[in-house]
Amino acid sequence: MNTRTSPAGQGGRVAQSAVLSPNQNTPGAVDASERWWHALAPRHGIVLAIAMLLPFVLTPFLTFQVMAQSLVLGLIALSLTFLGGYGGMVSLAQMTLAGVAGYAYAVLSLSNGGTEHLTLGWPWWLAMLTALLITTLFATLVGWLSVRTEGIYTIMITLAIGVAFYYLVLQNYSVFNGFQGLREIYPPPVFGIEWRDPLPFYFLTLGCALVGYCLVKWVVRAPFGIALQGIRDNPRRMAALGFDVVAHRVAAYTLAGLIAGVGGILFVWYNGLISPGSVGTGWLINILVIAVLGGMKHPIGAFLGALVFVLLQTFAIDIIDRERFNLVIGGVFLAIVLFSPDGLLGLWAKLRARLRSKRP
Structure with missing residues (x-):
């Protein structure tokens, strides 16, 4: 089996001892799954x-427009980081999966804006759970095909799946209302809290992002995640050891689809x-850009890349015309890829290594 270190950090080093047989739980694998929190350094607490x-020192605009949006997009990009960094599978359908969740929730729940006749008016919690179930099943199908x-x-x-879904929602007026989409879909008030307000919505997105991040950190150190990294490095060797390569990869798509689905519902809120513009080709590429900007080998990189992307998107108009925003993003993306294939976190690692080498 390939012996290079996996992007899971210290957890990837137990891959050799953990991935021995699909029918036994080795001590290394058990320890890795039970002690996954050991990968959380003090810097995570900071x-x-x-x-x-x-949010208590920033303005409501920055809290909602920049920070909350960064967490939502970071959660969707996290699903791609998990697939690409730990499974070796680069998917351009993650925003499509988020769109499936968003459209499913919008159709099943009660919305306004003159589109009540297109929605079923289910309770928000039932609509949300059903939307996530639909997204997870669709993600499994995408994985089975890919x-x-x-x-x-x-x-x-x-x-191709992403483009097909875009034209499906664009041309189907009877269900998705075509180009205008479904409007006035806001998070419901729960426990007397208006979750649409900047501060509550920020903490809602922060909680979901934290759960998604910890879930990925746990999975990549569990036996399934270690086997997935082994499949990424050498699928033939893993198949020879008795692992079902296809099943592991499809399961990875399923989990990534669930994460993207949660991000998709938050994005609608x-x-x-939700409209076809939310799942167009531009957004399919944007999620890839966000994941690469932060670093595909690090779960936290998805949120860092999303923050940089949103900051450029929000304030680029002060530097360059809005129509040329993609030029700014493309330039930043090209510079980071040229100087650090591992994204911004790779640049930071190189800088730390250089500073350490200069110490007496």
Whole structure:
């Protein structure tokens, strides 16, 4: 089996001892899954403390428009980071999966804006659970279609699925209301809290992002995640050891679809609407850009990349025309890829290594 270190950090080093047989739980695998929190360094607590305090010092605009949006997009990009960084599968359908969840929730729940006749008016919790179930099943189907290919062919299949879904919602007026989409879809008041307000919505997105991040950190150190990293490095070797390569990859798509689905519902609540523009080709590429900007080998990189993307998107108009925003994003993306294939976190690691080498 390939012996290179996996992007799971210290957890990837137990892959050799953990992935021995699909029918036995080795001590290394059990320890890795039970002690996954050991991968959480003190810096994680510092970052969490800063994230908890930020909304109390920032303006409501920055709290909602920048920070909350970054967490939502980061959660969707996290699903791609999990697939690409730990499974070796680059999918352009993650925003499509988020769109499936968003449209499913919008159709099943009660919305306004003159589209009540298109919705079923289910309770919000039932609509949300059903939307996540639909998204998870659809993600499993996408994975079943994609995992039998590799490289550019996987990218093309997922891109074709994304484009097909875009035209489905664009041309189907009777269900999805065409180009205008479904509007005035806001988070319901629960426990007497208006979750649409900047501060509650920020903490809602922060909680979901934290759960998604911890889930990925746990999975990649569990036996399933270690086996998935082994499949990424050497699928033939893992198949020879008795692991079902296709089943592991499809399961990874399923989990990634669930994460993207949660992000998709939050994205609908953030925008207050869902339309074909939310699942267009531009957004399919944007999620890939966000994941690569932060670093595909690090779960936290998805949120860092999303923050940089949203900051550029929000304030680029002060530097360059709004129509040329993609030029700014493309330039930043090109610079980071050229100087650090591992994204911004890779640049930070190189800087720390250089500073350490200069110490006496």
